[in-house]
Amino acid sequence: MIIVFFYFATRSIHAEELVAELSKDEVAITANFNGSDIFIYGAVKRDLAILPADKSEGPLEVVITVSGPLEKLQVRKKAKKTVIWMNSKTLEVDAAPSFYAVAATGNVTNIISETEDLRHKISIRKAIRSVGNPETIQDVNQFIDALIRIRQEQNLYQDLNNSVSLKDATLFTTDVTLPSNLVEGQYQIRIFLIRGGSIIDYFSTEVSINRVGIERFIYDLAHKSPLIYGLLSVFIAISAGWGASAAFRYIRL
Amino acid sequence: MQIYLPIAEMSVNAFLLLGLGGIVGILSGMFGVGGGFLMTPLLFFIGIPPAVAVGTEANQIVGSSVSGFLAHFKRKNVDIKMGLVLLVGGLVGAAIGIQIFALLREIGQVDLLVKLSYVIFLGIIGGLMFFESLRAIIRSKANHVRATRKKHGWIYALPFKSKFRKSGLYISVLPPLAVGFFVGILSAIMGVGGGFIMVPAMIYLLGMPTKVVVGTSLFQIIFVTAFTTIMHATTNFTVDMALAFLLLVGGVLGAQIGTRIGLKLKAEQLRILLSLIVIAVCLKIAGDLVLQPSDLFSLDKGLSH
Numbered sequence: 001m002i003i004v005f006f007y008f009a010t011r012s013i014h015a016e017e018l019v020a021e022l023s024k025d026e027v028a029i030t031a032n033f034n035g036s037d038i039f040i041y042g043a044v045k046r047d048l049a050i051l052p053a054d055k056s057e058g059p060l061e062v063v064i065t066v067s068g069p070l071e072k073l074q075v076r077k078k079a080k081k082t083v084i085w086m087n088s089k090t091l092e093v094d095a096a097p098s099f100y101a102v103a104a105t106g107n108v109t110n111i112i113s114e115t116e117d118l119r120h121k122i123s124i125r126k127a128i129r130s131v132g133n134p135e136t137i138q139d140v141n142q143f144i145d146a147l148i149r150i151r152q153e154q155n156l157y158q159d160l161n162n163s164v165s166l167k168d169a170t171l172f173t174t175d176v177t178l179p180s181n182l183v184e185g186q187y188q189i190r191i192f193l194i195r196g197g198s199i200i201d202y203f204s205t206e207v208s209i210n211r212v213g214i215e216r217f218i219y220d221l222a223h224k225s226p227l228i229y230g231l232l233s234v235f236i237a238i239s240a241g242w243g244a245s246a247a248f249r250y251i252r253l
Numbered sequence: 254m255q256i257y258l259p260i261a262e263m264s265v266n267a268f269l270l271l272g273l274g275g276i277v278g279i280l281s282g283m284f285g286v287g288g289g290f291l292m293t294p295l296l297f298f299i300g301i302p303p304a305v306a307v308g309t310e311a312n313q314i315v316g317s318s319v320s321g322f323l324a325h326f327k328r329k330n331v332d333i334k335m336g337l338v339l340l341v342g343g344l345v346g347a348a349i350g351i352q353i354f355a356l357l358r359e360i361g362q363v364d365l366l367v368k369l370s371y372v373i374f375l376g377i378i379g380g381l382m383f384f385e386s387l388r389a390i391i392r393s394k395a396n397h398v399r400a401t402r403k404k405h406g407w408i409y410a411l412p413f414k415s416k417f418r419k420s421g422l423y424i425s426v427l428p429p430l431a432v433g434f435f436v437g438i439l440s441a442i443m444g445v446g447g448g449f450i451m452v453p454a455m456i457y458l459l460g461m462p463t464k465v466v467v468g469t470s471l472f473q474i475i476f477v478t479a480f481t482t483i484m485h486a487t488t489n490f491t492v493d494m495a496l497a498f499l500l501l502v503g504g505v506l507g508a509q510i511g512t513r514i515g516l517k518l519k520a521e522q523l524r525i526l527l528s529l530i531v532i533a534v535c536l537k538i539a540g541d542l543v544l545q546p547s548d549l550f551s552l553d554k555g556l557s558h
Binding site: 029030031032033034035071072073074075076077078079080083084085086087090143146147149150151180181182183184211214215218219222223226227229230231232233234236237238240241242243244245248 | 254255256257259260262263264312313315316317318319320321322323324361362364365369475479482483484485486487490492494495497498501502505506508509542543544545546548549550551552553554
């Protein structure tokens with residue numbers, strides 16, 4: 001796996017800058033893909049020692065987010081109609097990340113101010129965009145909570161509080177485990193350097209997660225030539241059925 | 254050994270899929286049912302998205318039915334002419350079923366439709382078969398005389414009569430067309446071959462001999478599910494070739510074993526066994542609908558209005 005070194009120019013007036021690196025910049029979904037780990041690490045670069053003014057703003061904190069491609073979703077809630085439980089209300093979610101992990105040196109909601117969270121959509125809650133919902137749904141939050149809970153159960157959303165280790169306010173590392181049920185695409189990785197609830201530096205990069213080999217071939221055929229794919233599926237099924245029948249006849253003789 | 258399914262977009266244990274295919278394949282061979290009415294709910298249960306489960310199951314049934322069909326064809330237990338009539342009805346039904354499926358998927362009620370259909374059809378068919386078979390067994394034990402089936406007068410009164418030599422019938426083509434049509438709709442919306450409806454309908458409604466019923470239903474199922482597979486692949490992109498293949502490998506082996514077991518059992522025993530399985534699946538799904546679900550919420554992906 002190629003290791004790419006990321007270097008970036010500071011956009012902050014502060015004297016603290018981020019330098020970060022990933023263990024891999026691409027993940028291949030193969031036939032026996034069973035999840036993957038991404039190791040994210042880096043350092044805080046300073047021209048001078050930590051200034052007392054900086055210290056007074058609070059301790060240095062690091063928040064790292066990994067976000068999969070955004071997708072449109074429907075969250076449905078069942079209700080009892082006479083004797084049967086059926087879907088009765090639907091919340092349309094305009095854009096929810098297919099995967100989202102947020103790792104931090106502490107508790108994300110304590111580390112970062114509400115304004116910064118809203119602006120940069122850092123916590124899981126803020127990363128989900130849902131606007132223009134029908135008036136029939138009074139409690140939108142309940143639906144969003146359910147979405148987060150279901151995805152957390154599938155390890156697709158991960159709240160990784162206290163999982164970034166920061167040494168001497170300089171070196172930081174974290175490990176994010178990608179589950180096997182991933183959607184392919186560009187995964188955005190963002191690293192925030194925070195003091196006193198405000199972001200003092202920010203760095204972003206991407207990891208591309210793609211199918212390769214037979215997985216690539218099947219997926220492309222299914223979407224680009226669906227008729228051929230359908231016919232091929234039927235042909236394989238008939239061959240397998242006939243083959244088994246012939247094999248069994250041979251064994252019996 | 255985990256395997257990543259390219260269309261379902263998830264990783265599943267390959268041996269689990271082979272095992273599921275094998276067990277359902279044995280039942281498929283024994284009873285001449287595609288096994289879809291068992292496999293589709295099992296796929297939901299292991300987390301395959303419902304739309305992918307339905308589309309892929311159609312594909313798998315093609316293969317397992319070919320395997321079972323050939324075994325019956327060699328024993329000359331297939332009424333090809335009756336099969337063709339059932340098939341014409343089935344193709345029309347499947348084309349309509351695909352449209353109903355797409356419509357209900359849009360409004361988020363496809364789960365309910367599928368489950369209700371299962372409960373209603375499995376309940377009626379399973380109940381009828383169970384009591385009829387029980388009566389037949391009791392009667393044959395008491396009198397040592399084979400029970401003769403009642404002939405339904407109105408079916409013989411319908412026009413467009415044709416001779417079905419293999420089945421020893423001279424009846425109108427309308428009832429088999431209607432049976433095929435109905436089964437075609439179910440094939441598309443429930444991810445089943447429809448054998449569990451067609452087999453009893455052929456026995457009780459059309460009065461076909463049990464011996465040819467299994468092979469003839471498999472003949473119709475092969476072509477209807479092949480058509481359904483292509484329709485799902487081209488309209489919904491929900492056929493997972495890798496998933497279907499694994500289920501098939503287990504399934505075709507199971508079907509061969511099942512066919513041999515089936516030949517050793519008496520027709521009444523076969524029917525009572527099938528009816529018990531049908532009733533069990535029905536009760537399980539009914540329970541899911543009536544009892545409060547552990548999670549009231551569910552997610553649906555990628556449907557745009």
